[in-house]
Amino acid sequence: MEHTPKPLLRRLVLTFLVGAGCFFTGLVFFLHQKDISFFILSILLSAGSAAKAILLGLQIRRKNYTVLEGTCTDVRLKLFRNTHDIVLTDQDGNEHLLRIGKDYKVRPGLSYRFYFRTSESIPSGQPPLLAKAVLTDNLLGVEELK
16 A cells, blocks of 8 residues: 555545545434434435545545645734645745635744645646646645755
8 A cells, every 4th residue: 555645644634534524413403303304414415525535545546646845934914814825846946825824824944845736736838826826726735844
């Protein structure tokens, strides 16, 4: 079995757990309150979560993701937003401006590896704002390099 990157494996496991949690919460509520509509909604949510996890697992197995490595040179915090912008400099000296969620803790001066959905997710020759939006939507995970 080949090595699966930790951030992708963590996302896969959490997606499965969310689906299972929705199903069991709906089941317990159905057994206690006899509310069939809530149970059906929980089944639909768990099925959607399972489908998302299966698609992500296939993507990981096929290695259909892009890896961007580099050193974080700047973190720009945005007030009243759930994101912050970072400047990542790769080994070739190219700078990439990324917008990531505040749940990812990134500090300047450290090296990171970012995982994106497809190889088309890193645009070339596009305006910086459009490139930043595309990278944000396709981010799968982040890991700090040691």
